[in-house]
Amino acid sequence: MQRLYFDHNATSPLRPALRTRLEELLDQDFTNPGSIHQQGQMARTIVEQARRRILQSVDGMHGTLTFTASATESNNTALASLNTGDVLLTSAIEHPSVRKTAERLEERGVEVRHLPHDTQGVLDLEALPAALEGVTLVAIMAANNELGNLNDIKSIGEICLEADVPLHVDAVQVWGRWPFKITPGVSSAALSAHKAGGPIGVAALWVDTRERYDAIIVGGQQERGRRAGTENVLWIDLMGQLADEERFAWPSSGALRDQLADAFEAIGGVRNGDSISAMPNTLNMSFPSFTAEELVMALDLDGVSVSTGSACTAGSVEVSEVLQALGLSEDLSASAVRWSLGPDTTEENVRDAAKTMAKVLARIRR
Numbered sequence: 001m002q003r004l005y006f007d008h009n010a011t012s013p014l015r016p017a018l019r020t021r022l023e024e025l026l027d028q029d030f031t032n033p034g035s036i037h038q039q040g041q042m043a044r045t046i047v048e049q050a051r052r053r054i055l056q057s058v059d060g061m062h063g064t065l066t067f068t069a070s071a072t073e074s075n076n077t078a079l080a081s082l083n084t085g086d087v088l089l090t091s092a093i094e095h096p097s098v099r100k101t102a103e104r105l106e107e108r109g110v111e112v113r114h115l116p117h118d119t120q121g122v123l124d125l126e127a128l129p130a131a132l133e134g135v136t137l138v139a140i141m142a143a144n145n146e147l148g149n150l151n152d153i154k155s156i157g158e159i160c161l162e163a164d165v166p167l168h169v170d171a172v173q174v175w176g177r178w179p180f181k182i183t184p185g186v187s188s189a190a191l192s193a194h195k196a197g198g199p200i201g202v203a204a205l206w207v208d209t210r211e212r213y214d215a216i217i218v219g220g221q222q223e224r225g226r227r228a229g230t231e232n233v234l235w236i237d238l239m240g241q242l243a244d245e246e247r248f249a250w251p252s253s254g255a256l257r258d259q260l261a262d263a264f265e266a267i268g269g270v271r272n273g274d275s276i277s278a279m280p281n282t283l284n285m286s287f288p289s290f291t292a293e294e295l296v297m298a299l300d301l302d303g304v305s306v307s308t309g310s311a312c313t314a315g316s317v318e319v320s321e322v323l324q325a326l327g328l329s330e331d332l333s334a335s336a337v338r339w340s341l342g343p344d345t346t347e348e349n350v351r352d353a354a355k356t357m358a359k360v361l362a363r364i365r366r
Ligand code: PLP
Pocket: 009, 010, 070, 071, 072, 073, 075, 095, 097, 141, 143, 144, 145, 170, 172, 173, 192
């Protein structure tokens, strides 16, 4: 049986149309976009076309788009380079590239506050207006990579705008898959290529032109002085292709995800996260009395790739901080496995995955 890949939230394999595009590009004679000669200008045109495509795809022509090497760099840059001020409001269930940057800012004297959420990771937006008192920057993700929860960025932006507080959005799990727009109140946003089937090693940071911005990577004048280092022309072009929303769109129905959830619930699975406002491709499921590691390893042996919310550090297994922050029982949080579907996942793949899971549970139980 072919391997079944259910780990698109980690990286979604390169889309076939981008492979073809890459071959075309490799035949072109461009070099360094900073050079004045013809080969340099060819490279410059490629970079600027990609930038324009992405800006248009997010309705972001009133801002600048800086290419980076990873979404982690985009989030770090946003929190460290923008006018963070004295008080950052974020959530306890952000990606580590935001959470750890917030911790570092805290060590440097910034007060970090967390917007409350419930046991499914749903943010308490009613608490937001009062929580904004004295806040100088807000950082909230568009979609949670572990749980799949979608946050209402449009409403959050409106509330932040009303309070005149800038909002940074980590849109990494959404951009390139489903439409993501810069709505009023959003002052910066992190985007990534490889979650949407683009190459690993290119991402971007959109920033409203009104925001003050101090580069953290300095050197040459690339990216108008916002991020030094020669641009990654090939990968930037491929990221730009993903801005074609119709050509690269992911299924917007959660039907296959729900089929998987139903099959797992029938064999003892417990669903984590928000099942109402969620990315259609993401399912976080616990199987109490098993550990996530044994499940992921057994599934891998049987040809299914998934991921756990836990991380192995120095030989010991730590439950993900996101799951811990939900306040789930230890049994639930230690047995949580993330299933993330991709644009080509079929009903047959889902049926096969559910069968394999039942087989794996029976085997481990024995
Ligand atoms: N933000 C979110 C929501 C993510 O899911 C990820 C990756 O999992 C990142 C940021 C960081 O992406 P990268 O590891 O490509 O830098």
